[in-house]
Amino acid sequence: MSAATKISTVAILGAGIIGSSWALVFARAGLNVRIWERKETSGTIGRIAAIIRILQGSGLEGDEHTLDRLRCYSKLEKTLDEVDYIQESITEDIDAKRRLLRDVQGHIGEDVAIASSTSGLAPSDMARDLDRPEQLLVVHPLTPPHLLPIVEVCPSPNTSATIVETTVAFMRRIGQRPMLLKKEIAGFVLNRVLAATMNEFFALVADGVLDPEDIDAALTEGFGLRWSTLGPIAAMDLNAPGGVRDYLKRYGALFKNVSRSRGVQSALDEAMVETLASAADRLYNGQDRAVRAGNRDLAIATVRRLKSDANRK
Amino acid sequence: MSAATKISTVAILGAGIIGSSWALVFARAGLNVRIWERKETSGTIGRIAAIIRILQGSGLEGDEHTLDRLRCYSKLEKTLDEVDYIQESITEDIDAKRRLLRDVQGHIGEDVAIASSTSGLAPSDMARDLDRPEQLLVVHPLTPPHLLPIVEVCPSPNTSATIVETTVAFMRRIGQRPMLLKKEIAGFVLNRVLAATMNEFFALVADGVLDPEDIDAALTEGFGLRWSTLGPIAAMDLNAPGGVRDYLKRYGALFKNVSRSRGVQSALDEAMVETLASAADRLYNGQDRAVRAGNRDLAIATVRRLKSDANRK
Numbered sequence: 001m002s003a004a005t006k007i008s009t010v011a012i013l014g015a016g017i018i019g020s021s022w023a024l025v026f027a028r029a030g031l032n033v034r035i036w037e038r039k040e041t042s043g044t045i046g047r048i049a050a051i052i053r054i055l056q057g058s059g060l061e062g063d064e065h066t067l068d069r070l071r072c073y074s075k076l077e078k079t080l081d082e083v084d085y086i087q088e089s090i091t092e093d094i095d096a097k098r099r100l101l102r103d104v105q106g107h108i109g110e111d112v113a114i115a116s117s118t119s120g121l122a123p124s125d126m127a128r129d130l131d132r133p134e135q136l137l138v139v140h141p142l143t144p145p146h147l148l149p150i151v152e153v154c155p156s157p158n159t160s161a162t163i164v165e166t167t168v169a170f171m172r173r174i175g176q177r178p179m180l181l182k183k184e185i186a187g188f189v190l191n192r193v194l195a196a197t198m199n200e201f202f203a204l205v206a207d208g209v210l211d212p213e214d215i216d217a218a219l220t221e222g223f224g225l226r227w228s229t230l231g232p233i234a235a236m237d238l239n240a241p242g243g244v245r246d247y248l249k250r251y252g253a254l255f256k257n258v259s260r261s262r263g264v265q266s267a268l269d270e271a272m273v274e275t276l277a278s279a280a281d282r283l284y285n286g287q288d289r290a291v292r293a294g295n296r297d298l299a300i301a302t303v304r305r306l307k308s309d310a311n312r313k
Numbered sequence: 314m315s316a317a318t319k320i321s322t323v324a325i326l327g328a329g330i331i332g333s334s335w336a337l338v339f340a341r342a343g344l345n346v347r348i349w350e351r352k353e354t355s356g357t358i359g360r361i362a363a364i365i366r367i368l369q370g371s372g373l374e375g376d377e378h379t380l381d382r383l384r385c386y387s388k389l390e391k392t393l394d395e396v397d398y399i400q401e402s403i404t405e406d407i408d409a410k411r412r413l414l415r416d417v418q419g420h421i422g423e424d425v426a427i428a429s430s431t432s433g434l435a436p437s438d439m440a441r442d443l444d445r446p447e448q449l450l451v452v453h454p455l456t457p458p459h460l461l462p463i464v465e466v467c468p469s470p471n472t473s474a475t476i477v478e479t480t481v482a483f484m485r486r487i488g489q490r491p492m493l494l495k496k497e498i499a500g501f502v503l504n505r506v507l508a509a510t511m512n513e514f515f516a517l518v519a520d521g522v523l524d525p526e527d528i529d530a531a532l533t534e535g536f537g538l539r540w541s542t543l544g545p546i547a548a549m550d551l552n553a554p555g556g557v558r559d560y561l562k563r564y565g566a567l568f569k570n571v572s573r574s575r576g577v578q579s580a581l582d583e584a585m586v587e588t589l590a591s592a593a594d595r596l597y598n599g600q601d602r603a604v605r606a607g608n609r610d611l612a613i614a615t616v617r618r619l620k621s622d623a624n625r626k
Contacts, residue, residue: 017552054607058614059621092563120567142535143552147613150535177534179527187571189523190535191564195571196513198545199579200506202568205588206580210502212592214492216544221490222455222463222503224544227537228616231529232511239330239456250405251504254433255515258500258508262577266512267519275518279525294367300460301371302619303541307612308372 003111003162004169007084008032013100014090015044015072018117021144022087024048027069028062028146029174035072036079045070051146060146076100080107085170087139089117097121098129105131113163113170115139119191122184123156134160137167140188141176149177152188203262229299237280238293244277316424316475317482320397321345326413327403328357328385331430334457335400337361340382341375341459342487348385349392358383364459373459389413393420398483400452402430410434411442418444426476426483428452432504435497436469447473450480453501454489462490465501516575542612550593551606557590 009032012019019035023044026033035044048070055061073079080086086104090096097116104114114136116126127133138154145151151171155164164180171178181189201218204210226235233244240247248255252268259266284292322345325332332348336357339346348357361383368374386392393399399417403409410429417427427449429439440446451467458464464484468477477493484491494502514531517523539548546557553560561568565581572579597605 051610054610055614058611059618060614119564142539144610147610147617148535148538149617150531177530179531180524181522182524183520183522185517185520185522186574187567189517189527190531191567192517192571193510193513193531194536194545195568195579196575197506197510198568199572199577199581200509201545202580202585202589204498204502204505206585207496207498209494209496209498211493211495212546212588213596214502215589215592216546216596217490218463218492218503218506218544219540220542220544222461223507224537224540224542225461226455227532228541229533229537229620231531231533231537232507232514233525233529251432254500254504255508255511258505259512261499262509264512264575264577266508267515268512272515272519275525276515276528279528283526283529297364297367297457297460298371299620301368301373303616304460304462305372306615306619307542 002169003166004173007166007170007173009034009083010085010087011036011079011083013076013079013086013088013104015042016089016091018141018143018145019087019089020044020048020051021146022089022117022141023070024051024062024066024146025174025176026087027066028060031069031174033070034079034081034083035070036076037072037074039074042072044072055146076103077107080104083108084112085167086112086114087117088114092118092120094121094125097126101126101136102129102131105135110135111162113137113167115167117141120187122186123154123159124184127156127158133158135163137163138188139167139171139178140190142190145176149175150179150190151176152179152181152190154181154184154188156184200258200262225300225303228303230296233276233280234284234292236276237284238289238296244280245273248273248276315482316479317486320479320483320486322347322396323398323400324349324392324396326389326392326399326401326417328355329402329404331454331456331458332400332402333357333361333364334459335402335430335454336383337364337375337379337459338487338489339400340379341373344382344487346383347392347394347396348383349389350385350387352387355385357385368459389416390420393417396421397425398480399425399427400430401427405431405433407434407438410439414439414449415442415444418448423448424475426450426480428480430454433500435499436467436472437497440469440471446471448476450476451501452480452484452491453503455503458489462488463492463503464489465492465494465503467494467497467501469497513571513575538613538616541616543609546589546593547597547605549589550597551602551609557593558586561586561589 012035015037127136137159142148236247256266325348328350440449450472455461549560569579
């Protein structure tokens with residue numbers, strides 16, 4: 001039995017929006033969840049119960065025992081009793097996190113992964129004062145993780161390979177989609193991509209091209225609708241007769257020109273085209289293009305119908 | 314009756330992937346559609362019929378008369394007989410477009426909008442040789458427009474205000490979501506945003522941070538799932554207790570740092586924060602935050618369920 005499948009009890013440190021959402025992710029996967037917060041009576045269980053009620057019938061609400069698997073504690077030591085995995089989600093304050101993580105290491109074994117939900121702090125910074133920096137890594141979700149499966153797994157150079165592997169396997173086991181970062185980078189991947197997208201919107205508004213009230217529609221009526229079911233590489237693969245290579249031959253100049261117009265050189269060169277096209281081949285080559293296009297059509301049409309039904313309510 | 318509501322017959326010039334999809338958009342909205350292509354027998358109607366079959370039951374397939382509203386012609390003059398609106402979707406070749414647009418103007422009245430589907434050519438370039446440049450503008454969809462409602466309406470400095478207004482109103486009437494660009498800019502808005510997003514992904518792959526096979530999942534299991542129902546400004550408004558201003562106070566530095574790390578200055582300054590927060594107030598202020606968060610949860614959960622049902626098939 002691998003380390004990831006043996007995890008049966010997890011600790012949540014900090015029960016704000018992210019911590020509460022994580023608690024649901026773990027509890028609906030059948031794990032015992034021990035939540036650490038200042039007061040045992042602060043209403044966390046009630047908030048999670050409210051989220052579960054909204055999700056009723058969606059398949060993401062867990063079973064009738066989900067809530068029973070949650071326990072709240074105000075004492076850190078008690079919270080950490082016999083836990084196999086820790087998800088830290090306290091406030092984004094490096095000193096507070098360092099202090100807490102040191103305390104945590106005093107109460108747990110060496111093989112327990114300590115994952116931080118931080119969106120902005122580097123794992124190597126957080127691990128600076130730890131006796132065992134190899135236990136720490138970042139597992140950063142989007143908000144809220146009980147709805148959005150992607151999590152970026154960001155080790156520091158000191159995180160042990162075993163802790164990384166166990167964490168990736170564990171995330172997959174509980175139904176999240178782990179994305180392993182191969183190097184530390186400020187902002188990690190998800191928020192860097194968000195920032196790049198938003199900065200272009202901001203520049204277009206500042207340039208007097210775009211009405212700020214159109215930003216959301218550009219995504220909810222456009223790319224978001226597509227990307228909910230079909231990623232951009234899969235879309236390139238479908239949107240030119242010869243796939244990704246053909247698409248980037250036709251439209252690659254556009255990507256480069258947009259970068260250049262903002263004073264930057266795009267990383268899209270011939271080697272990158274080959275890298276992306278090979279990835280697309282590995283991911284999507286098993287299925288006929290016409291079948292994939294039909295599936296895309298039906299998936300997007302169904303999402304649109306869903307939205308228009310919701311708007312009529 | 315406004316000019317947009319009087320439009321009853323449209324011409325499609327060029328019946329490739331985009332032109333065929335446009336034909337369905339217009340025909341399902343009840344308009345007569347005259348399609349110009351080299352051969353009247355090139356199978357366009359059959360291809361559109363196949364798309365309609367896939368969409369059966371989705372609400373996007375039109376009615377039993379949708380196909381009857383389509384007619385194909387090989388003669389341009391005949392195609393343009395009594396049309397009220399023209400959507401040009403031939404190959405992305407500036408000379409071919411200029412020639413065609415000149416020919417088109419010989420056969421139509423002065424009040425007919427000539428909209429080009431180009432993704433890369435500037436409307437002022439395309440209009441260079443026209444006797445009446447005021448009739449031309451770009452109406453650029455995402456692929457395919459019969460599924461993705463967003464269209465960017467991009468006038469040249471010479472396009473008449475009446476043509477712009479009629480086109481925007483017409484797009485709204487047929488169920489698309491027009492986004493009016495206030496200035497000409499290379500790449501327009503949609504592909505600039507796509508390029509900014511993708512260039513950051515490419516840079517992260519080139520830096521050895523990200524596995525190229527994770528690009529699609531970052532969107533289909535993350536932002537795409539969110540943005541299919543909730544735009545990024547609406548998400549900022551929900552993801553911090555004090556809305557957009559509060560969110561950007563907490564996380565604005567991230568946006569600026571990502572720009573700076575690529576050698577660019579973000580347009581996110583205090584004035585921009587105010588612009589975005591005001592837009593969010595106008596768009597979303599009517600509804601309680603808890604209700605909006607509940608709606609988001611349910612919408613995303615339903616999209617996820619839809620996807621997992623589709624994968625089981």
